[in-house]
Amino acid sequence: xxxxxxxxxxxxxxxxxxxxxxxxxxxxxxxxxxxxxxxxxxxxxxxxxxxxxxxxxxxxxxxxxxxxxxxxxxxxxxxxxxxxxxxxxxxxxxxxxxxxxxxxxxxxxxxxxxxxxxxxxxxxxxxxxxxxxxxxxxxxxxxxxxxxxxxxxxxxxxxxxxxxxxxxxxxxxxxxxxxxxxxxxxxxxxxxxxxxxxxxxxxxxxxxxxxxxxxxxxxxxxxxxxxxxxxxxxx
Ligand SMILES: Nc1ncnc2c1ncn2[C@@H]1O[C@H](COP(=O)(O)OP(=O)(O)OP(=O)(O)O)[C@@H](O)[C@H]1O
Ligand SMILES: [Mg+2]
Numbered sequence: 001x002x003x004x005x006x007x008x009x010x011x012x013x014x015x016x017x018x019x020x021x022x023x024x025x026x027x028x029x030x031x032x033x034x035x036x037x038x039x040x041x042x043x044x045x046x047x048x049x050x051x052x053x054x055x056x057x058x059x060x061x062x063x064x065x066x067x068x069x070x071x072x073x074x075x076x077x078x079x080x081x082x083x084x085x086x087x088x089x090x091x092x093x094x095x096x097x098x099x100x101x102x103x104x105x106x107x108x109x110x111x112x113x114x115x116x117x118x119x120x121x122x123x124x125x126x127x128x129x130x131x132x133x134x135x136x137x138x139x140x141x142x143x144x145x146x147x148x149x150x151x152x153x154x155x156x157x158x159x160x161x162x163x164x165x166x167x168x169x170x171x172x173x174x175x176x177x178x179x180x181x182x183x184x185x186x187x188x189x190x191x192x193x194x195x196x197x198x199x200x201x202x203x204x205x206x207x208x209x210x211x212x213x214x215x216x217x218x219x220x221x222x223x224x225x226x227x228x229x230x231x232x233x234x235x
Contacts, residue, residue: 008039008040008041009076010037010038010039010073011038011039011040011074011075011171011172011204012036012037012038012061012072012073012074012172012204012206013036013037013038013071013072013073014034014035014036014057014060014061014070014071014072015035015070015071015072015073016033016034016035016069016070016071017031017033017034017035017057017060017067017069017070017071017072018031018032018033018067018068018069018070019031019053019056019057019060019065019067019068019227020068029227030053030056030227031053031056031057031060031067031227032053032226032227032228033070033227033228034057034070034224034227034228034229035229036222036229038204038206039204040171040202040204041198041202041203041204042198042204042205042219042220043194043195043198043204043205043207043217043218043219043220044204044205044206044207044218044219044220044221044222045207045208045209045214045215045217045218045220045221045222046058046206046207046208046209046221046222046223046224047208047209047210047212047215047221047222047223047224048210048223048224048225049210049225050210052224052225052226052227053224053226053227054176054208054210054224055176055208056227057208057224058174058176058206058208060072061074061174061206062091062095062097062174063079063087063090063091063095064097066079066080067080074090074094074095074172075090075094075171077090092117092120092121092168093121094170094171094172095170095171095172095173095174096165096166096168096170096172096173096174097165097173097174097175097176098158098161098162098165098173098174098175098176098178098194099161099175099176099177099178100176100177100178100180100181102149102157102158102160102161103161104149104157104160104161104164105149106148106149106150107148108148109145109146109147109148110136110141110144110145110146110147110148110149110152110160111129111132111133111136111145111146113149113160113164114132114135114136114160114163114164114167115128115129115131115132115167116164117164117165117167117168118131118132118167118168121168131167132145132163132167133145135163135166135167136160136163138163138166138193139159139160139162139163139193140159140189141156141159141160141163144156144160154181154182154186155182155183155186155189155190158178158179158181158182158186158190159189159190159193162178162190162193162194166193166197166201169201169203170203171203171204172203172204172205172206173194173197173203173204173205173206174206174207175194175205175206175207175208176207176208177208177209177210178190178191178194178207178209179191179209179211179214180209187214191214191217194207194217195217205218
């Protein structure tokens, strides 16, 4: 737990979270009673074997999916008590996402992709361009501003996706296997960027990974097995 854990309120809380998927006549209990508290300024990894419910849990915590039972609180707000519009607002204001598939907008240039979330929150054109250019330099992509995503390597695309996530200065970043499709060198760049968001900007990161080595960049590792958390430990 981070040093300020005892003083601060959790920024993300899960209470008795369950998620059941129903497919024709089968029933999959992907998450089975998870309780967790994540504190501001922590970097937490969620680890576990394929199919144990990591992505499902992350999507519940991020408000991208609804639990079958239980509650998620983000910055003290109960997501279940919010309408879809209010939840979208909260996500836009506080939360950033990094997925394994980068889902960049293919018809926009690199700099336009990074500006996009700033446009959504109404930042003016000039400020938004300046912040996007600055963010791209922080992820080592100066010179690629006017390229389109198809002209980039996988690692470069992932860095654009990270720049797009970080440019709004989110309080909480949810990342699902952000290094999954990258070679180890590029993967460690991505981990450093997430680590810097915590250490230099005070963000909170919740990262799903199945890689022990990647998980060690975190302050704390949560282990998920068959939809349940087992031990907590320091990284
Ligand atoms: N939309 C869905 N409909 C039905 N079942 C699903 C759905 N999404 C996930 N599942 C099932 O829920 C379980 C947990 O899936 P989840 O994607 O959370 O696992 P994971 O730990 O992220 O795995 P991986 O490491 O392979 O990404 C699996 O048994 C999966 O088949
Ligand atoms: Mg997954």
